[in-house]
Amino acid sequence: MKYIDEFRDGTLARRIADAIAAEVEPGRAYNLMEFCGGHTHAISRYGITDLLPPAVRMIHGPGCPVCVLPIGRIDLAIGLALEQRAIVCTYGDCLRVPASDNLSLLKAKARGGDVRMIYSPADALAVAEAHPDREVVFFAIGFETTTPPTALVIQEAARRGLANFSVLCNHVLTPAAITNILESPEVRKLGTLPLDGFIGPAHVSTIIGSQPYEFFAEEYRKPVVIAGFEPLDVMQAILMLVRQINEDRAEVENEFTRAVTREGNLKAQALVSEVFELRRSFEWRGLGEVPYSALRIRAAYAAFDAERRFGLETRSVADNKACECGAILRGVKQPRDCKVFGTVCTPETPIGSCMVSSEGACAAYYSYGRFREISVVAPA
Amino acid sequence: MSGVRPGYVRPLDIRNGRIDMSHGSGGRAMAQLVEQLFAAAFDNEWLAQRNDQALLPRPEGRIVMSTDCHVVSPLFFPGGDIGCLSVHGTINDVAMSGARPLWLAAGFILEEGFPLADLQRIVESMARAARDAGVPVVTGDTKVVEAGKGDGVFITTTGVGVVPPGLVLGGDRARPGDRIIVSGTVGDHGMAVMSQRESLAFATDLVSDTAALHGLVAAMVEAVPEVRALRDPTRGGLATTLNEIAGQSGVGMTIDEAAVPVRRQVEAACEFLGLDPLYVANEGKLVAIVPAERAERLLAVMREHPLGRDAALIGEVTEDAHRFVQMRTRFGGRRIVDWLAGDQLPRIC
Numbered sequence: 001m002k003y004i005d006e007f008r009d010g011t012l013a014r015r016i017a018d019a020i021a022a023e024v025e026p027g028r029a030y031n032l033m034e035f036c037g038g039h040t041h042a043i044s045r046y047g048i049t050d051l052l053p054p055a056v057r058m059i060h061g062p063g064c065p066v067c068v069l070p071i072g073r074i075d076l077a078i079g080l081a082l083e084q085r086a087i088v089c090t091y092g093d094c095l096r097v098p099a100s101d102n103l104s105l106l107k108a109k110a111r112g113g114d115v116r117m118i119y120s121p122a123d124a125l126a127v128a129e130a131h132p133d134r135e136v137v138f139f140a141i142g143f144e145t146t147t148p149p150t151a152l153v154i155q156e157a158a159r160r161g162l163a164n165f166s167v168l169c170n171h172v173l174t175p176a177a178i179t180n181i182l183e184s185p186e187v188r189k190l191g192t193l194p195l196d197g198f199i200g201p202a203h204v205s206t207i208i209g210s211q212p213y214e215f216f217a218e219e220y221r222k223p224v225v226i227a228g229f230e231p232l233d234v235m236q237a238i239l240m241l242v243r244q245i246n247e248d249r250a251e252v253e254n255e256f257t258r259a260v261t262r263e264g265n266l267k268a269q270a271l272v273s274e275v276f277e278l279r280r281s282f283e284w285r286g287l288g289e290v291p292y293s294a295l296r297i298r299a300a301y302a303a304f305d306a307e308r309r310f311g312l313e314t315r316s317v318a319d320n321k322a323c324e325c326g327a328i329l330r331g332v333k334q335p336r337d338c339k340v341f342g343t344v345c346t347p348e349t350p351i352g353s354c355m356v357s358s359e360g361a362c363a364a365y366y367s368y369g370r371f372r373e374i375s376v377v378a379p380a
Numbered sequence: 381m382s383g384v385r386p387g388y389v390r391p392l393d394i395r396n397g398r399i400d401m402s403h404g405s406g407g408r409a410m411a412q413l414v415e416q417l418f419a420a421a422f423d424n425e426w427l428a429q430r431n432d433q434a435l436l437p438r439p440e441g442r443i444v445m446s447t448d449c450h451v452v453s454p455l456f457f458p459g460g461d462i463g464c465l466s467v468h469g470t471i472n473d474v475a476m477s478g479a480r481p482l483w484l485a486a487g488f489i490l491e492e493g494f495p496l497a498d499l500q501r502i503v504e505s506m507a508r509a510a511r512d513a514g515v516p517v518v519t520g521d522t523k524v525v526e527a528g529k530g531d532g533v534f535i536t537t538t539g540v541g542v543v544p545p546g547l548v549l550g551g552d553r554a555r556p557g558d559r560i561i562v563s564g565t566v567g568d569h570g571m572a573v574m575s576q577r578e579s580l581a582f583a584t585d586l587v588s589d590t591a592a593l594h595g596l597v598a599a600m601v602e603a604v605p606e607v608r609a610l611r612d613p614t615r616g617g618l619a620t621t622l623n624e625i626a627g628q629s630g631v632g633m634t635i636d637e638a639a640v641p642v643r644r645q646v647e648a649a650c651e652f653l654g655l656d657p658l659y660v661a662n663e664g665k666l667v668a669i670v671p672a673e674r675a676e677r678l679l680a681v682m683r684e685h686p687l688g689r690d691a692a693l694i695g696e697v698t699e700d701a702h703r704f705v706q707m708r709t710r711f712g713g714r715r716i717v718d719w720l721a722g723d724q725l726p727r728i729c
Contacts, residue, residue, distance in 0.1 A: 047713015
């Protein structure tokens with residue numbers, strides 16, 4: 001395919017792999033966290049770890065919007081569908097996330113809730129226009145990438161004077177989550193989570209730019225390379241990180257120059273701050289309460305804020321005790337360290353959120369790489 | 381003088397008429413629908429018996445039978461419709477045993493309010509597909525459900541066929557070392573249907589691959605009777621079919637990403653919708669498992685047939701107690717090609 005194939009070329013991959021293997025220093029470990037679930041998915045789907053020397057270890061970060069969504073927030077959406085009889089529109093990945101009472105949005109749908117899968121927030125707006133007699137709620141999730149479209153539909157709803165449309169906003173922020181990980185006891189005190197560098201998110205950075213990561217590089221002495229989601233992007237970023245670590249540099253480098261600038265998309269940033277403001281605190285699955293890590297709808301758009309409109313209060317619900325999603329999202333554990341991985345918890349019957357989205361570490365391991373966990377080797 | 385014309389029934393108003401509850405009630409309206417629409421289109425000697433069953437001659441050899449329900453949405457899609465799909469689907473299920481399909485039965489569940497013009501279009505497409513395949517629809521049934529309780533029309537077809545003597549095919553017969561062949565590009569049907577979805581419509585020249593494969597199968601089993609297994613990768617796509625066979629046979633498989641034929645349009649559409657062509661449905665493709673030494677011959681025979689022109693050898697069967705289907709990625713790594721989790725796309729066949 002034009003433009004895509006070039007970034008999945010096996011020969012080039014081998015060349016970068018050779019360079020990485022040649023440049024890793026003997027006796028040195030390279031613990032690299034890819035923050036974003038898109039990278040986790042690419043690493044598993046293309047078998048990137050097969051091309052890396054053992055010294056390079058990839059740690060999967062919390063950048064999977066579905067994975068970090070706390071149970072309490074999904075409970076709110078289920079309540080809207082089943083009790084308020086609202087039409088709840090959301091992205092496909094959200095439908096199967098396990099919530100309280102053995103429910104999910106998909107199961108709520110089977111119980112008669114009107115839950116609809118959409119591809120774009122604009123679809124939710126169209127549903128609201130088509131059903132003026134019903135309450136239509138868009139259950140919005142995602143990092144900075146998906147926030148501007150949500151802001152746009154809220155503005156558009158205001159412009160059209162839609163009285164039956166609102167948004168249950170769960171938009172979260174990448175830099176706050178990275179700070180949280182870097183400040184965690186596992187990284188700072190216990191040293192149980194060695195972190196030598198970050199692969200920064202591609203699409204998020206098209207919006208916020210590369211500038212916000214400069215703080216981590218400087219303050220925490222961690223190199224960051226912002227990379228695209230194609231497998232060659234990831235390989236190239238790993239090579240760039242290996243070089244920074246070898247040269248004892250801690251800088252923000254941009255591998256994804258075809259879309260990311262230092263400043264980011266100023267127009268989108270302005271749009272977001274026009275509609276949203278920072279929440280004082282927001283619960284993340286795995287990370288717990290993280291200060292100033294999420295957005296809520298500004299008072300000027302209160303009419304479109306489902307939380308205000310329906311008087312919603314988020315209740316914090318503990319994860320299943322056997323589930324290690326929390327530790328996996330912090331990078332402290334690997335999917336194989338979880339007792340229920342691949343036994344009780346599978347993509348068909350997920351216990352934890354990391355097994356739901358294809359960007360979740362557990363789902364990626366299970367679907368693409370579980371042969372590695374039981375050391376069955378395919379013929380070369 | 382009376383104007384009564386004994387036995388006269390006003391013809392169906394195909395252009396403006398709609399299905400109503402009386403079309404399923406067993407009365408005159410139903411009889412008329414059957415006569416004017418179904419019997420007229422399918423017209424064959426068995427249907428002409430006009431009994432509740434078709435009285436058929438006893439075929440020689442082992443009989444196979446298969447049934448398939450069709451609930452596709454939208455009913456009409458580029459390259460086909462639910463009518464021809466319901467014929468091809470069942471013919472293919474019968475043919476994957478190596479059998480020659482002989483007869484079909486068809487059951488229709490119609491929704492009150494469904495336009496007769498659409499029904500006629502569907503039935504005629506079905507009749508044409510059956511005629512082209514040489515497999516007549518010999519018996520059938522129609523029911524009507526209230527508006528809102530169906531989705532226009534659901535069609536169930538059942539097929540009967542006979543397996544040539546000595547031929548034994550089955551998903552449990554794959555052995556380590558066997559080769560895996562696919563008869564052409566994968567994902568065409570699913571993406572053609574997707575492109576028409578109201579919530580998702582995108583412009584493409586892609587058409588469904590819906591086709592009856594029994595001609596191709598006949599050529600294959602005649603030339604290479606050693607073929608171990610055939611299966612059509614419909615719902616769940618190629619990945620699902622490979623996992624089924626690996627599971628049944630207690631083997632593993634390894635395929636080459638670069639060897640799997642995928643149309644550019646399918647690849648592109650999958651790319652932006654976040655789908656994997658390996659999981660997208662086909663309605664005119666088959667997977668063959670064949671002993672390694674017969675693979676080249678089978679491939680050559682398939683490529684001579686119009687429905688196997690793009691046939692490709694995509695991998696081999698391996699020994700693996702875990703029954704994993706693995707893929708060597710174009711990128712140079714390896715990964716599992718797993719069972720589909722959840723539902724990649726709703727209602728495509």
